Amino acid sequence: MTARRRPATATSRKPRRAPRPIRREPRDGERKRDTTRRVLLERALALFQNRGVEATTMRDIARAAGLSLGAAYYYFPSKEALVFAFYEENQAAIELTAARADGTVRERLGRVLHAKLDSIRPHRAMLAAIIQRLVDPGDPLGAFSTQTGAVRQRAIAIFARALEGTGLPPETVTVTAHALWLLQLACMLVFVHDNSPDGARTHGLVDDGLDLLVPLLPLLGTPAGQAICERVIGALGRAGMVIAPAP
Amino acid sequence: MTARRRPATATSRKPRRAPRPIRREPRDGERKRDTTRRVLLERALALFQNRGVEATTMRDIARAAGLSLGAAYYYFPSKEALVFAFYEENQAAIELTAARADGTVRERLGRVLHAKLDSIRPHRAMLAAIIQRLVDPGDPLGAFSTQTGAVRQRAIAIFARALEGTGLPPETVTVTAHALWLLQLACMLVFVHDNSPDGARTHGLVDDGLDLLVPLLPLLGTPAGQAICERVIGALGRAGMVIAPAP
DNA sequence: CGCATGTTTTGAACACGTTCAAATACCGCC
DNA sequence: GGCGGTATTTGAACGTGTTCAAAACATGCG
Numbered sequence: 140m141t142a143r144r145r146p147a148t149a150t151s152r153k154p155r156r157a158p159r160p161i162r163r164e165p166r167d168g169e170r171k172r173d174t175t176r177r178v179l180l181e182r183a184l185a186l187f188q189n190r191g192v193e194a195t196t197m198r199d200i201a202r203a204a205g206l207s208l209g210a211a212y213y214y215f216p217s218k219e220a221l222v223f224a225f226y227e228e229n230q231a232a233i234e235l236t237a238a239r240a241d242g243t244v245r246e247r248l249g250r251v252l253h254a255k256l257d258s259i260r261p262h263r264a265m266l267a268a269i270i271q272r273l274v275d276p277g278d279p280l281g282a283f284s285t286q287t288g289a290v291r292q293r294a295i296a297i298f299a300r301a302l303e304g305t306g307l308p309p310e311t312v313t314v315t316a317h318a319l320w321l322l323q324l325a326c327m328l329v330f331v332h333d334n335s336p337d338g339a340r341t342h343g344l345v346d347d348g349l350d351l352l353v354p355l356l357p358l359l360g361t362p363a364g365q366a367i368c369e370r371v372i373g374a375l376g377r378a379g380m381v382i383a384p385a386p
Numbered sequence: 387m388t389a390r391r392r393p394a395t396a397t398s399r400k401p402r403r404a405p406r407p408i409r410r411e412p413r414d415g416e417r418k419r420d421t422t423r424r425v426l427l428e429r430a431l432a433l434f435q436n437r438g439v440e441a442t443t444m445r446d447i448a449r450a451a452g453l454s455l456g457a458a459y460y461y462f463p464s465k466e467a468l469v470f471a472f473y474e475e476n477q478a479a480i481e482l483t484a485a486r487a488d489g490t491v492r493e494r495l496g497r498v499l500h501a502k503l504d505s506i507r508p509h510r511a512m513l514a515a516i517i518q519r520l521v522d523p524g525d526p527l528g529a530f531s532t533q534t535g536a537v538r539q540r541a542i543a544i545f546a547r548a549l550e551g552t553g554l555p556p557e558t559v560t561v562t563a564h565a566l567w568l569l570q571l572a573c574m575l576v577f578v579h580d581n582s583p584d585g586a587r588t589h590g591l592v593d594d595g596l597d598l599l600v601p602l603l604p605l606l607g608t609p610a611g612q613a614i615c616e617r618v619i620g621a622l623g624r625a626g627m628v629i630a631p632a633p
Numbered sequence: 634c635g636c637a638t639g640t641t642t643t644g645a646a647c648a649c650g651t652t653c654a655a656a657t658a659c660c661g662c663c
Numbered sequence: 664g665g666c667g668g669t670a671t672t673t674g675a676a677c678g679t680g681t682t683c684a685a686a687a688c689a690t691g692c693g
Binding site for chain 1: 678679680681682683689
Binding site: 335344347374377 | 576582587588590591594595598614617618620621622624625626
């Protein structure tokens with residue numbers, strides 16, 4: 140599969156060879172360090188998308204960026220860190236496209252969820268390799284960790300904004316936004332392994348789910364619905380989970 | 387973390403050494419093959435629980451069972467396979483303890499969920515390492531895969547039996563049992579990283595959740611509830627997911 | 634320039650999961 | 664016992680992610 144290597148002669152200290160010269164053109168006012176880092180990340184994401192995360196080795200990435208293996212680790216402490224960089228980039232991109240506030244609640248929620256799916260479609264193969272970690276509460280790169288808290292809060296805020304037309308009290312909106320974010324995570328889980336054309340099956344599931352859930356939203360404004368929200372917040376609080384309002 | 391090894395002298399072809407003699411006493415009417423397999427599994431699970439899955443190497447397992455590395459792979463094709471063996475054992479154990487049919491629906495469901503948590507408590511450290519794979523639909527060892535289908539169906543059947551007193555139509559019971567199984571998976575996800583004494587937080591969450599949900603179950607019997615069930619089944623069907631009735 | 638100090642780069646070494654050809658044990662049959 | 668075939672066992676080798684001491688480069692200062 141790879142080149143055969145010689146029996147590793149234990150003590151073969153050669154003098155350093157001259158490094159291969161690969162262009163890494165800097166951008167405006169960019170430090171050399173930042174240029175190298177950016178190029179490394181670009182090549183890594185390209186490889187991830189072409190071959191998948193698992194199949195891309197750190198040696199591949201380093202070679203594609205014209206660096207040695209160790210240099211790659213100098214800029215990113217682990218392969219995961221490169222993956223997380225993608226995660227952040229994706230969330231920033233979606234905030235730009237899906238945050239419009241016109242239309243009905245149903246339309247706005249549909250736009251957010253469909254946009255999310257569309258934005259990750261090119262990276263499905265890649266996400267399939269890491270989504271397992273996303274849903275692991277113990278993983279520092281997981282969607283629930285404190286490290287990714289900022290990204291998560293921004294994502295939840297988008298749902299909260301989409302709920303603005305409902306007239307529900309703020310606390311209820313916050314709870315519902317959290318629930319919708321969880322729903323989105325579940326949709327991603329399904330989408331990543333959906334091999335129907337354009338992921339039509341998952342998109343259809345999103346629409347069916349929203350058609351079912353959105354008409355029920357006003358019920359959360361009734362006394363009974365409020366009581367349920369209170370109890371959910373109470374139960375989660377007792378379990379040590381804090382539902383923070385969106386900023 | 388592990389012992390440092392010497393510089394790996396590259397070309398040290400020694401003749402075969404005599405194998406270390408470690409007792410593997412057979413049980414009644416057991417083939418030698420089965421004895422070795424059983425001992426290997428026992429030692430592996432013990433190591434998993436003491437040190438966690440990640441920290442336990444296949445070399446450790448082989449050594450603990452008095453085998454060489456290759457021999458371990460002769461019996462189990464991968465480390466995962468050893469983990470899956472635990473999964474099956476655990477499910478078989480819980481079926482014995484949690485399948486009693488007396489008490490109210492609330493009591494029966496509580497018994498099933500609490501028993502599940504109790505049964506995995508000794509293995510929390512171990513599950514923390516594999517639960518990520520459990521929730522990955524693409525993983526052959528995941529809870530959703532066809533390979534684990536038999537175990538999953540048995541687990542869902544337990545919930546269906548616990549719902550018998552509700553008087554809901556069979557189809558509704560089936561849907562609800564699937565939903566409860568999903569809920570159980572979520573509880574496991576929480577439980578695995580719950581460091582409160584005896585996992586009290588998660589157990590409390592289970593009770594709070596059931597207190598909230600069980601009183602709503604009769605609503606599923608109303609025409610509106612029936613309609614929702616129909617639509618859920620329809621949506622899942624269009625998405626290519628089949629809800630199979632328990633046997 | 635010479636030298637020191639910090640930044641970047643290098644590749645060998647490490648432990649891991651897994652594979653495999655070969656060696657050894659086992660067992661029925663003569 | 665000896666023979667032949669199967670079952671089991673062995674450990675070196677492979678490719679992987681990651682670490683690390685040292686080398687190479689950059690920059691500031693006399």
